Amino acid sequence: MAISSTGTSAGDERPWTYYALGTLFGAFLVFLYGPMLVIYILSFQGPEGGVTFPMLGASISWFVNIFEPGQMANIPVSFSRSIALATVVSLVTVAISVAAGLAFRRPFPGSSVVFYAAVASLVMPSLLVGFGIGLGFKFLGLEPSLFTSALAAQLTWTLPFGLFAMFAVVNRFDRSWEEAASDLGASSWQRLRYVTLPILLPGIMGVAVTAFTLSYDEYARTTLTIGSKNTLPLEIYALISSATSPTLFAIGTLTTAVSFLLIAVTLLLVFRTQHRRGLMRAG
Amino acid sequence: MLAVHALRSNRQQAPTSSPQQTDVGRVCMDDRRPTTFPDVRPSLPLHRNRSEPPAVRLSPRAVSWLQVSPLALILLLFFILPTALFVVVSFFDYDRTGIYPAFIFDNYRDLLASPATLRLYASTLKFAVIVWTITLFLGFNIAYFLIFHVRSGAIRVVLFLLCVVPFLTSAIIRTIAWIPFLGRNGAFNQALIGLQLTSRPLDFLLFSDFAVIVAYVHLYTVLMIGPIANSLAKIDPSLLEAARDAGASRWQTMINVVIPLSKTGIALGSILVVTQVMGDYFVVRQMSGGQSASIVSALSTEIQAMQYPPAAANAMVLVVVVAIMVTFMMRVVDVRKELVK
Numbered sequence: 001m002a003i004s005s006t007g008t009s010a011g012d013e014r015p016w017t018y019y020a021l022g023t024l025f026g027a028f029l030v031f032l033y034g035p036m037l038v039i040y041i042l043s044f045q046g047p048e049g050g051v052t053f054p055m056l057g058a059s060i061s062w063f064v065n066i067f068e069p070g071q072m073a074n075i076p077v078s079f080s081r082s083i084a085l086a087t088v089v090s091l092v093t094v095a096i097s098v099a100a101g102l103a104f105r106r107p108f109p110g111s112s113v114v115f116y117a118a119v120a121s122l123v124m125p126s127l128l129v130g131f132g133i134g135l136g137f138k139f140l141g142l143e144p145s146l147f148t149s150a151l152a153a154q155l156t157w158t159l160p161f162g163l164f165a166m167f168a169v170v171n172r173f174d175r176s177w178e179e180a181a182s183d184l185g186a187s188s189w190q191r192l193r194y195v196t197l198p199i200l201l202p203g204i205m206g207v208a209v210t211a212f213t214l215s216y217d218e219y220a221r222t223t224l225t226i227g228s229k230n231t232l233p234l235e236i237y238a239l240i241s242s243a244t245s246p247t248l249f250a251i252g253t254l255t256t257a258v259s260f261l262l263i264a265v266t267l268l269l270v271f272r273t274q275h276r277r278g279l280m281r282a283g
Numbered sequence: 284m285l286a287v288h289a290l291r292s293n294r295q296q297a298p299t300s301s302p303q304q305t306d307v308g309r310v311c312m313d314d315r316r317p318t319t320f321p322d323v324r325p326s327l328p329l330h331r332n333r334s335e336p337p338a339v340r341l342s343p344r345a346v347s348w349l350q351v352s353p354l355a356l357i358l359l360l361f362f363i364l365p366t367a368l369f370v371v372v373s374f375f376d377y378d379r380t381g382i383y384p385a386f387i388f389d390n391y392r393d394l395l396a397s398p399a400t401l402r403l404y405a406s407t408l409k410f411a412v413i414v415w416t417i418t419l420f421l422g423f424n425i426a427y428f429l430i431f432h433v434r435s436g437a438i439r440v441v442l443f444l445l446c447v448v449p450f451l452t453s454a455i456i457r458t459i460a461w462i463p464f465l466g467r468n469g470a471f472n473q474a475l476i477g478l479q480l481t482s483r484p485l486d487f488l489l490f491s492d493f494a495v496i497v498a499y500v501h502l503y504t505v506l507m508i509g510p511i512a513n514s515l516a517k518i519d520p521s522l523l524e525a526a527r528d529a530g531a532s533r534w535q536t537m538i539n540v541v542i543p544l545s546k547t548g549i550a551l552g553s554i555l556v557v558t559q560v561m562g563d564y565f566v567v568r569q570m571s572g573g574q575s576a577s578i579v580s581a582l583s584t585e586i587q588a589m590q591y592p593p594a595a596a597n598a599m600v601l602v603v604v605v606a607i608m609v610t611f612m613m614r615v616v617d618v619r620k621e622l623v624k
Contacts, residue, residue: 014432017533021428025442028425031501032449035460038470042463052468096353103350106343114355115619121362123554123609125562127579128598131586132365135372135595152361159354168513213451220565224586236455240569249463252456259452267444 036256043249051246062250074235075251082232085146086215089154093162093211096155098204101166102196122160126220129156134224149225154218158211165210169203202270209266213259366602373595382591390596399581400597404604407577410492410567411560414499418556419549421500422507426548427541429508430515431523443512450505458498458566465489465497490572498570503559507552514548515541550615557612561605 042049046057066072104111121129130153137144144150173196181195182188197204219233226234232255239248341349376385394400425446433439449457464470465488472484487493518541526536542549564580578601585594 015533018428018432021424021432024421025425025428028421028504029445032446032504035464035501036449036452036457038464039456039460052463052466053470053473096357099350100354103347106347108344108347108351110348110355111351112619114351114358117358117363118354119609119618120606121358123558123605124362124366125558125579125598125601125605127562127564127583127586128369128602129362129365131582131594131598132369133361135591136365136368139368152357155357156362159357163354210451217451217453217455219455220562233453233455236453237565240455240459248459252453252460256452256456260448263448263451 039249040253040256042246043253045246045249049246051249062246063254065245065247066250066254072239072247072251074230075232078230078232078235079255081146081229082216085150085154085231086212088147088151089158089215090208090212092151092155093158094204094208097159097162097166097207098197098200100159100163101170104163104167105170118160118163121156122164124156126157127224129153130221130224137225144225144227146226146229146231149227150222150231153221153225154215157218157221158214161214162207162211165203165207169200169207173200202273205266205270205273209263212262216259217255369595369598372591373599375592375595377590377592390593391600393593394596394600400600403576403578403581406575407561407567410495410499410577411557413496414503414560415553415557417496417500418504418507419553421504422511422552423545423549425504426508426512426515426545429512430518431520443508446505446508450502454502455565457502458569461494461498461501461570462489465494490570490574492571492575494570495567495575498566499560499563502566503556506555506559510551510555511545511548514545518544547616547618550612551618554609554612554618557608558605561601561608 041055042051042053043062044058044060045051045055045062046059047061049056066075100114104115133149133153134144137149142148177195177199178191181191186195217233218231219237222231223234223237230238236248236251236255239251372382373390374386374388376383376387376389429439429442433442462469466472467484467486467489469489471488472481475481476484522540522544523536526540531539562579564577564583567575567577568580578597582594582597582601585591585597
C-alpha cells in the first residue's frame, strides 16, 4: 500500500465534505459488493429455484451439480489447469519483475525502451496480444498450448503489473540498509539474499498474489492462445450462453472463494511479517 | 536494526565455506554476542574475493542489463514481434480458403470505407468517454476520502483493500453478477416494486447501454482509485494548511492545490480505464444482450471466421487510435519519472 498517513490532527470538527464523501464511499462499496452478494446467495438456491429471487429453499445441489458428469464435466479439469498455469505465471512474474525492479534503480541505456514496451504491453487491447501470439504460432507451425502460448500471453499482462508494483516497492526501500550490509562485509549476493529480498518480501508477496489472481481470471489474452484445452475462465465463458441454472452462480461463488482465500492468506502473511518486524524493531 | 535481524534469522543458511568465514558471520550477525566493527573490517576483502573475484566484477550498467534482460526478452518475443507480425499480415491477401502473402492496402481500404467501422468507433468511444467521466468522479472522490478524511492508517488500509480485492476476482463472474441483479425479475426491480417506487419492472436496466456502463464502472473504478490515491498520499498536508491560512476556500484549495498535484494519478488512472474500455469485447456483448458491439468484439468475429488479414488491419487501426489516446494522456505528465523516480 503506497498510502501514508496525511490526516489532519484528531479532535477538530469534521467538515460536511467528510460526511458527503463517506456516504459516497459507502454507496460505492454497496455497488461493488451488492451484485456479487446476490449471486453468492442465489448459488444456494433450492433445487426447484431459478436464476432470480425468490429463493425456493436453500441447498447445495447446484454445487454438487458441478462435480457430476454432464455439461459441467470440464469444470474441475479446467480448474486444475488454471491453478497450474497461475502458479507458473506467479513464480515467473515474481522472478522477472523483482530482477527488473532492481535493475531500474540505476539508470541504464535502453531503460526507456523497456519501460515503454511494458506500458504498451499493459494498455494493448488484450485480445490483440493473444491474436498476435496465436498468429505467430500458426506461422511457425506450432500447436498453441497451456504452458507455451497461453503462458506467454499471460506474462505480457502480469509482467508490466509486476514491474510497476515493484517500482512502488523499491521506491520505499531505504538503500542505507544495503550500504550497511556492504560495510559489514557482505558480498553483493549475500546483500541481496539476506538484506534486500527479506526487506522487500511483503511487496514481493503482493506481486505474487496479484500475478496469480490476474492469471487465474484471465480470458481475453488466453482465448486465442490456449489451443483446445480451456482454462476455467474460458470454460465459464463458454457456459454463459448455454447454462441457465444457478450452477453458473455456484461456479462463480467457488472460483471467487478461491481468490478470496488466497488473498486473505497472503494478507495474513504480510501483516504477520510486518508485525514481527515491528516487534523486533521495538525489542 | 532491521538488516541485522534479517541477517541473523537466516544465519543457518549462510554459506560456510571456510571456518574463518563462519566466524565472521557469527560475529557480525549474532547481535547477542558483544561485537565491535573492527572485528569485521579485516575480513572484508576476503569476503568479496570468494563470491565475486574482481576480474569478473560487472559494472552497475551490466548488472542492470542482466537483471532486466528476461523481461526485455519476453516483451520482445511475445509482445513486440507478434505485434509486428499482424502489421505484416494486415497487408496480406485472403479468400475463403486461406491467406496469401502480399502487399495490398485492400484490407485498410475496406475497413476505413465501411460505415460500420465508424459506427463501432463512435459507439466504443462513447462508452469510453462516459465511463471515464464516471470513474474519474468516483475514483477521485473516493481516493480523496481515503487519504484526507480517514485518519487511522489501519482503517485506511482496510478500506483501500475493500476496493481492491474485487479487482482480483473474476471479471466474467463480476459482470454476469449484474444479470440477476438488474434483470426484469431481478433483485433491483423487485426492491423497487417492493418499495412501491414503480409499478412495472424497469426494462432498460439490463441488456442495454446502461447495463454496459454499470458493468464497466463496476470493473474499472479501482483502476482510477489506486493511482489517484497514490498521488494524493504524496501531497504534504501542510500545503493544504498553507492554502487555508492564505485565505483559500475549500473549493479554491481543491482546484489550485490538490488537483494539480494529483494530475499524475489522474492521467495514469485515465489511461488504464480508457484502454480497458477500448479493448473490451466481453462486457459489451454480454451486458447489451448482443445489441451493441465494440471494435474488439467485431474483430473477434473476424478472427473466428479466420479472416486474419482484415482482422489484422482492424487491429492495427485500433492500436494506432489507442496509442494516440495514450500518448495524449501521457503528455500531461512524465509517467516514467513518477513511477521510477
